[in-house]
Amino acid sequence: MMVKGLSRQILFAMASVTVAAGLLVFFGTYLAFALLFYFSPWSEGTDNWLTGFDFMILAVLIFIALIVAALASLRLARRILEPLESLAMSARRIKDGDLSARALPGDHSLGETALLVEDFNAMAQRLQDMASDMTLWNATIAHELRTPLTILKGRLQGMIDGVFEPDEKSLNALVLQVDSLARLVEDLRTVTLADSGHLDLRLQPVRLKDEIQRLAGVLEQELKQEGFELRLDLSDVLVTVDAMRIRQVLLALVTNARRYAVRGVIEISLQAENERVVLRVADEGPGLAPDIAASAFEPFRRGGHSGSLEKGGNGLGLSVVRAIVEAHGGTVRYAPSGKGGAMFEISLGRPVS
Known part of the structure; x- marks a missing residue:
């Protein structure tokens, strides 16, 4: 109903504009001839300045102009209405629960309308x-x-x-x-x-070297019993973070390596690079399979035998790592380590002077 009403309104408005323009041209031309006849010297002694034949020619030309204008108006109205009708129909389908509905952009020369349809389709896809x-x-x-x-x-x-x-x-x-x-x-x-942006963080300047060493002291004995060596390469930097949450991140990454990496060295490094504090956790293999690495931080992602993702866990460990790091305004990424294993790099804020 809304689309049909809009269609009638647009067509009526364009028809009104066309008729008004035609009448304006007709009477404007008539007035121009009248003034020209009245003030022109050659009009003296002339009884009739506009013959019936001239009037008929003028009327025919104006009528043709009106038809052309009406056809152009209808064509323009149709070009405008097609994407809007598709948009309205798709919106109704989405309202009824069909989230696969998409609108057709129609004529791309109508820039704003095409952009509106594209934005609607992007919203529907999301x-x-x-x-x-x-x-x-x-x-x-x-x-x-x-x-x-x-x-x-x-x-x-x-x-x-x-x-x-x-x-x-x-x-x-x-x-x-x-x-x-x-x-x-x-x-x-x-x-x-x-x-949702509601993770509670207790931010304060923290000497991460001390926090990592304390965590390593808790984990070192258990790791040795399982055949791992925990190696630390820590710079003494001060950064504003939630110490408890960063410990949670490190524990998740070390647990991941402990559960799935081959027995060997697990290295934790902390450096200040390019005015950022960078924390890395690396193991000696086998690392993540290529098809898993791209989505490693998505919830409930688990790797196969060739990957060190949450196989046997709840599939949330790395997504928790990403969530906490991003809540700090940082970034986390995966890359193969120098020894062919998995390396997780966390970039935090600027060091505190």
Whole structure:
């Protein structure tokens, strides 16, 4: 209804303008001849300055001009209305739930209209992508929650039925499943808050070298027992960050290397480069598969046997890293390390003088 109403309004407005222009030309021409006849010296003694034949020729010419103007107006109206009708129809389809609807730009010579349609299509595509991501998130979260919940339910039901003894080993296994659930919920919370811009950061000048050394002291013994050597190359720089969140980032990256890299050296380096504080965590392999590296920081991405992404984890570790780093105004990227492994580079703010 709105499109038809708009069509009638545009056609009526153009028809009115065409008729008004025609009448203005007709009467303007008539007035010009009258003034010319009145003030011209050669008009003296002339009884009739405009014959009926002249009047007929003038009327025919004006009528032809009106037809040409009307056809041009209709053509222009059609060019304007086609993309607008497509836009209105697509908007109604999206309102009814069809997010695949797209408008046709029509004549690209109408620059503003074509840009409007392009912006509408970009908005529709973004809505469709968001809906698809939400569906994927819901399905993946349900899948991730189902495994520990199924184990918990089965074990507890087995204890109730007397199949399992509620000994220390069984209870510790249940605690591990609860920890897995808690970690998943916390990771989801961190990513969601960061994406919405509401991640709480307690920023203050921090000497990152000291924070990294403290974390290394906690992890070093366990890493040695598993065949890893933790190597530090740290410059003494001061940067404004949330120390607890940066420790969370480092722990996620070291845990990732610990779980999936070959036994060897895990190196953490901290340098000031190009007026930025750069933090790197590198291992000795095998690194990420090429088809995984491009989307390494997307939620619920897991690598195959050739990659060191969250296989066996909840698929959120690297997305949590990205969320925290970007909340600090920094960037994180993946690149192969010098020893053929994975290297994650975090660029933070300027060093504090």
